[in-house]
Amino acid sequence: MRELDEIEKELSGLTPRKPSPEFSERVEEALGEAGSVAMKHLPVSNPPIESAPYSFRFFLPMSVAALFLFSFYIIYPYLTNFMSDDFSGSSIKPSNMVEDLESPLHGVTSEELEVFSGVPVEGWLDPSTYERLIRRTDEGIVDRATGLPARQYRYHFIDETLWTHPATDTRILTTTPRQEVYLIDLELY
Amino acid sequence: MNLSEPIWKDWFGRHGGKLLLFARQQSRFPDDAEDLLQEAFVRIWRLYGHTGEVAPGLVYRAIRRLAIDWARSLDRRKIREEKVSLDSPLSSSFDRSLEKSERVQALLRSVEKLPKEQGEVLTLKIWGEMTFEEISRTLELPQNTVASRYRYALQKLRDSVPREIEDGPFLK
Numbered sequence: 058m059r060e061l062d063e064i065e066k067e068l069s070g071l072t073p074r075k076p077s078p079e080f081s082e083r084v085e086e087a088l089g090e091a092g093s094v095a096m097k098h099l100p101v102s103n104p105p106i107e108s109a110p111y112s113f114r115f116f117l118p119m120s121v122a123a124l125f126l127f128s129f130y131i132i133y134p135y136l137t138n139f140m141s142d143d144f145s146g147s148s149i150k151p152s153n154m155v156e157d158l159e160s161p162l163h164g165v166t167s168e169e170l171e172v173f174s175g176v177p178v179e180g181w182l183d184p185s186t187y188e189r190l191i192r193r194t195d196e197g198i199v200d201r202a203t204g205l206p207a208r209q210y211r212y213h214f215i216d217e218t219l220w221t222h223p224a225t226d227t228r229i230l231t232t233t234p235r236q237e238v239y240l241i242d243l244e245l246y
Numbered sequence: 247m248n249l250s251e252p253i254w255k256d257w258f259g260r261h262g263g264k265l266l267l268f269a270r271q272q273s274r275f276p277d278d279a280e281d282l283l284q285e286a287f288v289r290i291w292r293l294y295g296h297t298g299e300v301a302p303g304l305v306y307r308a309i310r311r312l313a314i315d316w317a318r319s320l321d322r323r324k325i326r327e328e329k330v331s332l333d334s335p336l337s338s339s340f341d342r343s344l345e346k347s348e349r350v351q352a353l354l355r356s357v358e359k360l361p362k363e364q365g366e367v368l369t370l371k372i373w374g375e376m377t378f379e380e381i382s383r384t385l386e387l388p389q390n391t392v393a394s395r396y397r398y399a400l401q402k403l404r405d406s407v408p409r410e411i412e413d414g415p416f417l418k
Contacts, residue, residue, distance in 0.1 A: 061400040064407075067353065068372045071340050073263035076280075081258065084284050091292040092252045195296070208292065243292050 091241050182221045189215045198243065207240040253298050254291055261302045264373045267339050268306055271362075271369050272313035286312050303384045306374060310366075310385065349407070356406040364399035371396055 076084075085092055157163060162170065167178045191213040199209045213236055220229040265287070270279035286308035294300045336358045337351055357365060370381045378396070382389040 060404050061397070064353070064400055064403050065372065067349075068357075068368075068403075071350065071354075071373075073267040073373050074339055074341055075259065076262040076266055076283075080280050080284075081255070081262070083280075084258065084287060085252075085255075087284055087288045088254065088291060088295075091288070091295055092254050208296075210296070241292060243289070 089242075176227065177222055177225055180222055180224050182223065185219045185221075187217045187219075189217065191215055199240070201240065201242075206243045208243055210239045210241070212237045212239070254295060257300065258287070261305070264375075265302070265305055265309065267373055268366070268369050269309050269313070270336075270339055271365055272309055273316070278316070282309055282312055282316065302374065303376065303380050306370065306376075306384045307386075352407050353403060356403050359406070360399050360402060364395045364402070367392055367395040368399040 165173070171178045194211045194213070196209040196211055198206050201207050213234070216233045216235050218231045218233075220231075221227070262283075265283050266279060269283040269286070273279045273282050283305075286305050290300055290304050290308050294304065335351075335355065337354045340354070357368065360368065366385065367381060370376045370384060371378070374381075376384070378389050378392050381387075382392045385392065
C-alpha cells in the first residue's frame with residue numbers, strides 16, 4: 058500500500074504543461090462575444106507621480122495659457138466670418154409637426170394649459186435622465202430565425218426622467234420600463 | 247489602461263493544462279487534443295460562462311463525449327493517429343525540466359500503456375485533482391468502479407516500472 062502512495066505522490070509532482078499562447082489566442086477567437094460576458098476587475102496600481110521642479114510646474118501652464126489666448130486672438134475674426142457665412146442662409150428647417158386632432162390638448166394654447174393644469178409652462182430646467190438596471194434574466198436557449206441555437210439574456214431597465222421647475226419648487230418624475238434582449242450564438246452539440 | 251480582463255482567461259490558465267492532458271489522452275493525437283479542448287471549452291463557456299465560474303468537470307465530460315463522437319467519425323485516420331502517437335510520448339505534455347528523469351519517463355510510458363478506462367481515471371484523480379465522486383459523475387460510472395480502476399492503475403504502474411531505476415532523481 059505504501060508503494061502505491063509513493064507512486065501517487067510521484068505522479069502528483071508532475072505538472073501538466075500549460076496551453077501555449079498561440080492556442081489560447083485560438084480559443085479566444087473561437088469564444089468571440091461569449092468570452093467577454095464575464096469580466097474580472099483588476100486592481101489598478103497608480104504609477105507614482107514624479108514631482109517636477111517648481112519653475113517648470115509654474116511656467117508650463119502659464120505658457121500654454123498664453124499661447125492659447127494668442128491663438129484665439131488671431132483666429133477669432135476668421136472664425137466669426139466662417140460661422141456667419143455658413144449658417145446665415147442655412148436651409149435646415151425643423152421637420153413638420155403633425156397635429157393630433159384627437160388629443161385633449163388639441164386647440165389649447167399654452168396659456169390656457171397653464172391655467173387648467175396649474176403647472177407652469179415656462180421656466181423648466183433641462184430634464185435629467187437616469188437608467189436603472191433592475192435585473193438580468195437568463196432565458197435559456199432559444200432558436201434564431203436561422204435555426205441556430207442561441208442563449209438569450211433579457212435586461213430590465215427603468216428609465217427615469219426628472220423635470221425640475223425651480224421657481225415653484227416643482228418636480229415631476231416619470232419612469233418608463235424598458236427591456237433589452239441579447240442573444241449569444243451557440244453551436245450544436 | 248486595461249482595468250478588467252475576461253474571467254475565462256484566468257480560468258483557462260488554471261485548468262487549461264490539465265484539460266489538455268485529458269484531451270490528449272482521450273484523442274491520442276496532440277493536434278486533435280487542442281481541437282478537442284477548444285471545442286469542448288467554447289461550448290461549455292458559452293452555456294455557463296456568464297456565471298463567472300464553471301465546474302471543470304463539465305469541460306472534462308464534454309471532452310470525453312466529443313472524443314467519442316470524433317472517434318466514430320474518424321476511423322479512417324486510425325493508422326495516422328497511431329503513428330503520430332508513437333512520435334509524441336505523454337512526457338511531452340509535461341514540463342520539460344522533468345524529462346531528464348529516467349524514472350519519470352518510465353512512469354509516463356507506463357501510464358500511456360494503461361488500458362484507457364484506467365488511464366482516464368488516473369488522469370482525472372492525479373492531475374485533474376478530482377474526487378472519486380466527481381470522477382464518477384464525469385465518466386458516468388459507479389463510484390466503486392472508479393475507485394477500483396484507480397487502484398488497478400496504480401498497481402500496474404508499480405509492477406511495470408523497473409526496479410533498477412526506482413531510485414532515480416526524485417521529483418519535487
